[in-house]
Amino acid sequence: MLPSEYTRIFMTGATGYIGGTVMSALLSNPKNDTFEITALIRSAEKAPLFHSIGIKTVIGSNSDLDTLTSLASEADVVIAAADVGDLNAAKAILGGLKKQHEQTKKVPILIHTSGTGVLADLADGNFTADKIYSDLDIPKIETLPKSQPLREIDLEVVAADEEGYVRTYIIFPSTIYGIANTLLVSLGVQNRHSIQIPRLIKAGLARGQGGVIGKGLSLWPSIHIDDIATLYTTVFDAATEGPDETGHGREGFYFGENGEYSMGELSQAVAKLLFEIGRGKNPEATVFTDEELDKYFGIIGRLMGSNSRACAERGRLIGWNPAHNVNSLYASLKPEIEEIVAKQTT
Template sequence: MSTSEKTHIFITGVTGYIGGTVLSALLSHPSVKSFRIIVLTRSPEKVVPLNSLGVVAVVGSNQDLEKLTEYARKSDVVFACADSDDLQAAKAILLGLKKRHDETGKVPILIHTSGTGVLADNAAGDYATDKVYSDLDIPLIETLPKTQPHREVDIEVVAADEKGYVRTYIVLPSTIYGIANTSLVKLGIQNPYSKQIPNLIKASIDRKQGGVVGKGLNLWPNVHISDTASLYITIFDAAIRGPGEAGHGREGFYFGENGEHRVGRISEVIAELLFEVKLGKSAEPTVFTEDELQKYFGGPGLGSNSRARADRSKLIGWKPVHTVDSLWASLKPEIEAIAEIQNK
């Protein structure tokens, strides 16, 4: 197959937790021989190992707006897996995709990363909300103000689809858990850890005691990292088959969740496990002070509610295999790995 006949794919955030796992999934895709994959990395030393995987690595970041535009212009599909709140980067990618449409008449595809943080409230851990969002309930999603996390960029992405030059699909993972185990991790070029739970573990180890936000009553959905990657692939496969295969644009929101947890329960389990290995003073978590919330998390966001149902995601064929039981099982390995890193 000639290069011109292949599906040209461009991926940002490729050495990150999500992006690296998505790339790994693409590399094991049944149609991988028909792909030409270009990836962006900030680190020149990662170019050679990335190239060894059969992709073309170029040095750059979300700040290199001209590069984002140029590589998007050359692409049939863009996976945006870097900073979900970077409006200028999103605009640069969309500009490139518009140029591709103007030059070829084809409608390229953007699979953009957002997150269920867009649903977050100000509960500060003190209550659970009854408000649950479905990714099929577009009018409810559209009530979210632009000031919500990720929302401003999501609105820009949807607006581009409405203009007709690109088909956009927005992936909104929830609390992602599990240590990534990919070919990129084995090469030492991908971050294998998520943010929310590892940050809670790091804070608890640092203060020598498991911590909880407020009363710990707030609720969040969760999804395993490998199921997250399979959601991207499910959307990609549907999008490649044609515009009628999966909702896009206004109807292109896809929640990543397969279970729900009380955030305070994670704090409780972390406190118990840290106490067992003598890294915590008590098996009961203590409440983070306002200063600690600012120091460790940049604010009280960990105490928010974010309740979501992945109805659209499952409707198009996504079949996550890890349930909330996998979340609880993942905590001990996460603690052991992070404690080892912090001890170094």
């Protein structure tokens, strides 16, 4: 049994780009010596490396619903950052938090990961949408139908908060960029790369020419990996230290953005860089065919060609102050390309 001033944290996705960066940030929290952190990880060979920095591990996945429930039932704070589209896993975590509340009357905390993909339209790159969602404008967010990406899970999480057995906080990362450079990366247990921009680069490399989705007119918000990690830790600090002053449940949506980019400008920048290193036939991006979108992007293509226009205000109200803007996104492309190319040639 831990002393009562200890905070028991259970985390999923700790070997991932987001989760590993968040866990590394938690390890440098001034209160770290009062944390007892447990990570659910899929690869047993990484367990000793986690143990070497004081993290407990349980081997399993989001499919091990009983394990998720059991671990959540023993945590003061759950941070969910693995495969965020898994409704059953979210329900299993909520089930464990509910069980804990029923047994102890405590109200644990869930910091769940969603994404600004919830705002996506069907632009396929072909138009710019006017609609911008602020995370403070709850009525506008509540107009989003359940059919929007990840929305059903967000609603499940909010409903749990409304039942009163858990305080829920949902982080909505936008396009995260930048190569992760963390303690967990240095241990060799964490993925360093994001999803959307590496996918665009890899598609350009594979077809020998940078490409663009549709007319390139759609807009997305973006956030540097270190800044999304500080959004999680800002919410963590606020939720644990001032639960009554910190929005949760339907008032607990925290968008992660610090500047928009257009699909067209991003694609042109990638195409130009690929051309400069001799991996693109032309410095101008050419339009991906439907076959190429299927082949290189799968379901992510629809998302990447959509408009997702978000204004992150709630996190800033509790002290979140992202350090990087969209210029950093463009500056991140060259090192990202160089690392992807180097990996492909080794």
